[in-house]
Amino acid sequence: MRTKFLLHLAAILIAISSNAQSDDSTSIKVLADEILSHGKAYDNLRYICKKIGPRLSGSVNAQKAVEATAKMLKEAGADTVYLQPCRVPHWERGAKETGYIQMAAGKKYNLNLCALGNSVGTGKSGITGAVVEVKSIEEIHQLGESVLDGKIVFINFTMDPTNINVFQSYGESGIGRWGAPTIAAKYGAVGAMVRSLAINPDDFPHTGVTAYNDSFPKIPAVAISTNDANWLSNQLKRKMMLTAFVQTNCQMLPDAPSFNVIGEVKGKEYPNEIITVGGHLDSWDLAEGAHDDGAGCVQSIEIIRALKATGIQPKRTIRAVMFMNEENGGRGARKYEELAELKGEKHVFALESDAGGFSPRTFSFENADVSFEKLNGWKKLFYPYGVYEFVKGHSGADIEPLKKLGTVLCALIPDTQRYFDIHHASTDTFETVSRRELHLGAVNMAALIYLVDKYGL
């Protein structure tokens, strides 16, 4: 009897669960159809990339982007739109950056280069030095002062082409850009030329921050294209000695005022429980910042628009956040968390899109040990929309400060095979974004927000 009762109960629970999934599936399709048929993310992205363009923190364009996205959030139907002040680093590239390798008979091989973000400039006379190639941090330490003093260090760390997880390759080689120059400076190097963090051979230099250790001299650091890095490495194999000249006039100015941009839809049952969805508004100065991270911004705005357009009223407060200064400081992210803490806000979930506006594949959950099983139970609802994988892993730089508040964090991970062709380079343009891929990313984000809002975590 008891067994029979339990079987009945199980059947009822399965039926309820199955009905719930079927209802959820219907609601998600309503959101998906709205976004795929009437989505504004692509048009908004065109505006940000083509009417504004590059928008590094502290720049006039960054402020234009603040105003433009606040307007977009209002047009999307957000109940409240406001700006959250934060001071940001203000680095400028300056008008001129050039460099070459001195070849025999007075000839020069001009390098495709750009200053690394936050780097000091070379001064008007530039820097000249013999080039020493290094392939690992260990090698820098091994060569030491006796070899590196007075030299321009050529940091040639390649991204592993055989690793399908391109972000892992980036993580492994990234130290060449953000860490290696200052270590070389410790041993007297006068400048650093860093192989661009790109997998494919091409002619575009890719910028990104380098970090200085205040104990060592700040030396000018530039990125050179992967083709130039390959060429230079081959030249160095043949010739004992090559001399490089580099001139940049980038500089770090005093911190500038800026803002995170926030738009909210108020929750009707638990308005004090906040679900954040965001991307970062600043981009590198070389790029339109279409994938990095205009995409994440317009997708987040689209969540607000789709909720309003479909009349889905959330239980919790949904907050779209355009974080400022992800690229060279992370000040917006820290300010967002600081104020959340100060106000005693309850942040239940945060979702970030900052891996490109490509076709969605994966959600990566962080700080989700308790709730992962629940989240994973929803996975099959995403399969029809291209996300087939829920993993525990890293989330994103702008939401990570919320970890200390106990917030469950999540990153949308799209197909990233194209990402390092455009990352931090002038090739990150609107034209490389597919409308459907961008909108499909927003569909999956909207679906996840919908489920977390409905069921809680």
Add this chain to the structure above:
Amino acid sequence: MRTKFLLHLAAILIAISSNAQSDDSTSIKVLADEILSHGKAYDNLRYICKKIGPRLSGSVNAQKAVEATAKMLKEAGADTVYLQPCRVPHWERGAKETGYIQMAAGKKYNLNLCALGNSVGTGKSGITGAVVEVKSIEEIHQLGESVLDGKIVFINFTMDPTNINVFQSYGESGIGRWGAPTIAAKYGAVGAMVRSLAINPDDFPHTGVTAYNDSFPKIPAVAISTNDANWLSNQLKRKMMLTAFVQTNCQMLPDAPSFNVIGEVKGKEYPNEIITVGGHLDSWDLAEGAHDDGAGCVQSIEIIRALKATGIQPKRTIRAVMFMNEENGGRGARKYEELAELKGEKHVFALESDAGGFSPRTFSFENADVSFEKLNGWKKLFYPYGVYEFVKGHSGADIEPLKKLGTVLCALIPDTQRYFDIHHASTDTFETVSRRELHLGAVNMAALIYLVDKYGL
């Protein structure tokens, strides 16, 4: 005792199976590393797109592509390279195609249009007619001769943007292009303007074949861009009557000689068992045919190259085939099957890549009822390389004739959200192809060929 024995046996079998998978995983990684580090598919594609370009069947460029890919197959290390003669339709667009909508006050709205493949031309004086919009085949029949006689029919079948499976949308709306013009001709229409088979709003006309029913007059048929179709439909809602002018001078010439291009690696154990891997060499005359289907060709050549470069000697004969005339006739595919039948060849498996050179997601198996379980057992070996889904479904136009020989057929299905932005349009250029995505497709194809070759079906 018996139970114990069976448990032992099961344990042994699991161990063997697990070792086999581990060996397979190692071999697949060898192939993958080779392709991702030293793959030539991208460079070969650049040559086909940029040094040759559009290559419709019967054209001078198609012949150049025959010669170029034969050379590539030799360089890839194929044991044998040969051409398989086939006669192909020879359609030419002609130099001039133009059209407009006559507006008030003598003004014209110029249309972004192109003749549909295999269409007749309009003659020098063009055609003029009142425009009648139809949204379904049923509507054409309903309007009939009383409405359509003497008119230019505007076939405005939209591709469903809410369908994630874009090929399904293409299948549903495709009749607007290949079937509807000739049905309208039955009722006296003098010309057809077909909404391009594209999902997004843009200004590019997308060509593709239209088919004539010999019982009805052959009327000129053109594609117009989706933006123009939206504009025209809106205009027709406001005005009772609009007149269009269309002029094309395309024509069908006598059949021309051409070839399938074939390169083989001989099997060492079962040389008479053939595994085919292919794409189609012809492209539409408007496009570089990068995704459609230069990608499938260079990926197939890459399989040969990777086998040779890694020293993996197949048991069965691996044959890379560049099929001719997929776009407007399918003659190469039929010739390939005819000759296979004539020679009594044993075709165990055929794999086609003709859905774009995008990141791989799925293998679709046809004629595989018996072997699907075995194939599906290999699925987890593909997960690290991006393919996560094995389905039973359609394979591809060029290998489908082999179905009657009992061959198990398969298509590589990559992420296709971008596909209909470029399909059959001038936007199908080399620049839209990602090197890593293209090569990752070849990795998965190589892995599948490796497994089928090793274990049979």
